[in-house]
Amino acid sequence: MKINKMKIKIGIKRWIVLGGIGIILFSLGLSPIYKYINFTIDEPYIYIIMIIVGTIFLFISLKYGLGTLLGVINKYKYEVDLSKNSVSNMINKKKVLDKGPKVVVLGGGTGLSVLLRGLKNYTSNITAVVTVADDGGGSGILREDLGMLPPGDIRSCILALADTEPTMEKLLQYRFTEGNLKGQSFGNLFIAAMNGIYDNFEFAIKEMANVLAVSGEVLPMTLEDVTLYAKLENGKVIKGESNVSVVNEEIKSKIEKVFLKPQNLNPLVETIDRIREADIVLLGPGSLYTSVIPNLLIKNIVKELENTKATKIYISNVMTQPGETDGYSVSDHVRAIIKHSSEKIIDYVITNNEKLPANVLQKYSEDGATPVLLNEEDNDYLIIKGITVIEDNLIDIKKDYIRHDAIRLSQIITSLSQNHKLPILEFLNSRKDISKS
Structure with missing residues (x-):
């Protein structure tokens, strides 16, 4: 009504x-x-x-x-x-969510926002630390024109955690189709306006989150202007996050490593605090080299992940990304993370084992993407590294696009918290109003 x-x-x-x-x-x-x-x-x-x-x-x-x-x-x-004691249910649900595990998610891109939409049904104690190395699309234009950090991934994460009416979400996601603003998101312009008013990107994000009643918080991985570089195995170096997959898809060389300039970038104080307080730390889902790993290159982040008592989980992508992770298996993704960080930052790997419909798989295959599957070699490698593997049916297909099943994934994640076990899940799983987002 x-x-x-x-x-x-x-x-x-x-x-x-x-x-x-x-x-x-x-x-x-x-x-x-x-x-x-x-x-x-x-x-x-x-x-x-x-x-x-x-x-x-x-x-x-x-x-x-x-x-x-x-x-x-x-x-x-x-x-x-x-009806049906809905007021009581709302109050009870809020109480339970407030007592949910403290979760920190490091990543970016569509994969992260999809996960957050499911995760907010299981806890309100969420901190999303989002990469700000994006230099393409509408975010890249605002970054170049206004000298601000790219707002795109942050906007998507704020909306994913927001409890707002559909019209407001459609407004903030709307992209202009004509004129000088063609391709630009209204939500990006909103953040740009807030940044202009307060001359403070961090405060602009917090104000937008307050307006949209966000469950949790969204933080940029750093407040400093940063550029991502990728060094390929053939020795070539690609500058710019948006160029990595595009250029490398033509060159066909594997990525040896990625790095940031300038180096020794500082994280937000809140990010360090949240990692120290966390019950669960998640890496991914998201593009391996351009969304997940950049967060690990920020000063002191790896050290804090090594020392935290939280359960540390890597969520493997469902499909490979052309020009970035061609031919990668689950263990290849883990190897890349360890190479850029430490062997002590992953306790669990969650990966999909559900078969894809032939018609959808064909569409992705034409673009050069293949399923990321667990093989015997992966198992042996992960056992040696002391990493536990969790396989499950984690596919959600909408309009022929493959995404993680955010609800099922969130159930698995929250059940792995050392301090918050099944009572929370039992209550929330009984609620009929939790549906796939």
Whole structure:
């Protein structure tokens, strides 16, 4: 049921009036005040009826009035379902989510935002640390024109964690199709405007998150201007995140390593704090060399990951990425991460073992992408490294695009927390309103 501002006001006033009548009736039923206002009734049972009716009115006004108010405050798409103890369910759900595991996710791109949409149904203690090396598309244009950090991946993550109505999300995701703004996202422009107002990118992100009632927080991996480079096995160096896969797809040489300039980039203080407090740290999903690994190249991040008591999980991609991870298996992805960081930052690897529909697989094969599968060599390597493998059906296909099943993936992740076990999952899995995003 869609509710505009006028209807919201009327709805709340209605329950306030009803509550007031209930209080008056209840008071008249109990209080001897009627003697002083010449209000007398010969039949005593009338006062009992007043007490009962007043109590009922007061209960109804509190229940339904609170439901309307919570619906507005919590921005439940301005739809309030007052049946089946929904108010109680909302309160209970919030309490459970607030007690959920503290999760830090390092990554970027579409894979990260997909995961966050599922993960927010299992905990509200989420910190997404997002790469800001993007230099292509609308983000790249804003970065070059305004000298700001690229907002694209951050915008997607904020919207993934937001509890906002569909119209607002469509507005922020809208891309202009004509004129000088062609290809630019309105959400990117919103962040650019906030950055211009406050002259502070970090504060601009926090203000946008506040406006959209985000569950958790979204942080850039650094506040400094950074450029990603990729050195190939043939010795060639590619400059720019957006050029890595495009150029290398033509050259057909494997990536030896990636690095950032300038070096010794500082992370946000909040990022270090969240890693130290975390129950779970996730690497990925996302492009291996351009989304996941760049976060590990920031100063002190690897050291903090080595020292944290959190459960550390790498989420393997479902498909290889042409020009970046051609022919890679699960262990190849892990080897690349360890090469750029440390052997002590992965406890678990979560990977898909679900077969893809032939028609979808054919489409991806034409673009040069293949499934990332676990083989015997992978198992042997991961056992030697002390890494536990979890395989499951993790595919979600929408409009012929392959994505991770965010709900199933989130269930597995939260169950691996050392401090938060199944009671949280049992409650949330019983809720019918959790569906795939």
